[in-house]
Amino acid sequence: MAINVAVIGLGKMGLSHLAIVNALEDFKVTAICDSAALVGQVIEKYGHMRYVAKYDDVLALPDLHAIIIATPTTAHAPMVRQALDRGLHVFCEKPLTLTASESEALAELAASKGLIAQVGYHNRFIGTFNEVKRLIEQGALGRVTHVQAEAYGPVVLKPSKPTWRGKAGQGGGCLYDYAAHPLNLVNWYFGQPESCTGALLKSGFSAEVDDEVYATLSFAGGVTAQLSVNWSDASVRKMTTRISIWGEGGKIFADRQEVQVFLTGNAPIPEGYGEGWTVRYITELTPPVSFYLRGEEYSAQLESFGRAIRGIEARAGNDFASAAETDATIEMIRAVALGERFTGAVMAQPRRSAGMLGRLLGR
Numbered sequence: 001m002a003i004n005v006a007v008i009g010l011g012k013m014g015l016s017h018l019a020i021v022n023a024l025e026d027f028k029v030t031a032i033c034d035s036a037a038l039v040g041q042v043i044e045k046y047g048h049m050r051y052v053a054k055y056d057d058v059l060a061l062p063d064l065h066a067i068i069i070a071t072p073t074t075a076h077a078p079m080v081r082q083a084l085d086r087g088l089h090v091f092c093e094k095p096l097t098l099t100a101s102e103s104e105a106l107a108e109l110a111a112s113k114g115l116i117a118q119v120g121y122h123n124r125f126i127g128t129f130n131e132v133k134r135l136i137e138q139g140a141l142g143r144v145t146h147v148q149a150e151a152y153g154p155v156v157l158k159p160s161k162p163t164w165r166g167k168a169g170q171g172g173g174c175l176y177d178y179a180a181h182p183l184n185l186v187n188w189y190f191g192q193p194e195s196c197t198g199a200l201l202k203s204g205f206s207a208e209v210d211d212e213v214y215a216t217l218s219f220a221g222g223v224t225a226q227l228s229v230n231w232s233d234a235s236v237r238k239m240t241t242r243i244s245i246w247g248e249g250g251k252i253f254a255d256r257q258e259v260q261v262f263l264t265g266n267a268p269i270p271e272g273y274g275e276g277w278t279v280r281y282i283t284e285l286t287p288p289v290s291f292y293l294r295g296e297e298y299s300a301q302l303e304s305f306g307r308a309i310r311g312i313e314a315r316a317g318n319d320f321a322s323a324a325e326t327d328a329t330i331e332m333i334r335a336v337a338l339g340e341r342f343t344g345a346v347m348a349q350p351r352r353s354a355g356m357l358g359r360l361l362g363r
Contacts, residue, residue, distance in 0.1 A: 005068060006033060007068045008069045013070040018043075024291060030064055067083045071093075073097070074098065080106050090110070094121055094326075106320055116305065119323035128254045134270075136189055144190070149225060155178070160205075174201075175210055185241070186329075196335075199215035201337040202214075211230065243255075249263055262278075263278070
């Protein structure tokens with residue numbers, strides 16, 4: 001039987017997830033929900049999907065199995081908790097919440113109920129970044145010494161009236177919305193950082209939030225990392241994420257297109273590689289997906305969500321617990337940049353009442 005799923009929030013990411021999940025055999029779209037009635041009604045009419053205006057009414061639908069949440073970040077925590085309390089599997093856009101402690105609590109709640117809970121960190125499903133993970137685990141670099149994590153994009157190139165992404169306290173800004181992606185990859189490779197020894201949040205065009213993020217992080221085993229992220233970079237056509245890793249056995253450079261590996265022979269050399277340079281391309285590292293939109297990774301993460309619900313996979317690779325690590329890393333960087341003392345505890349964020357959720361739909 002198909003997994004009955006509802007999609008909450010019909011902005012850019014919500015529409016993307018809706019198109020994909022509607023094409024996957026594992027799922028049946030039971031309902032769509034957004035505060036913009038016009039958007040919902042148009043999709044209902046031409047897409048033949050049921051539009052439900054209120055989130056609570058979606059949760060009350062019979063035989064609903066899972067929910068995809070693609071709303072502004074401030075709405076994530078209460079909406080996710082409500083869905084988990086109803087016994088629903090949850091796929092939520094990133095970042096999971098605005099505080100690591102809240103994300104950890106939601107991860108624990110999902111685990112206690114045996115529910116699949118996944119966050120939209122799609123880079124973990126890109127073949128090149130997966131290959132980096134495999135090479136590190138096989139010890140191809142030996143002892144890793146340093147990492148550089150970068151992301152650049154032309155998101156904010158002039159002063160303008162901000163959406164929620166450009167407003168303080170709503171999960172907007174380069175750190176929460178952009179830097180989360182390369183940080184999540186570094187967390188995936190090396191865990192949560194032990195400290196942040198320096199950080200800068202710089203604003204250029206944005207009035208309330210940061211447009212550039214720079215930080216130095218330290219991880220277990222002597223690994224250091226430099227973060228460089230700028231969403232006001234007109235030199236790139238679209239978001240570009242890069243990871244460079246140095247170790248005693250060589251160097252790995254990866255972006256969405258290719259993995260460049262230089263090995264010295266001072267560490268075990270994996271099959272298919274040799275001393276010196278080896279280049280592997282995304283086309284040979286990407287498993288096929290059943291439906292393509294924007295990139296294989298977007299379909300792959302939802303296919304993984306479905307397989308995990310069905311018990312074919314043990315759990316989703318980008319689960320709530322791993323997302324909480326990224327939320328904690330974000331908090332650490334923000335605290336250091338603002339000259340605050342980071343204790344690992346939650347930093348105060350504006351709370352939204354349940355009654356405001358309707359106005360927050362439509363990521």
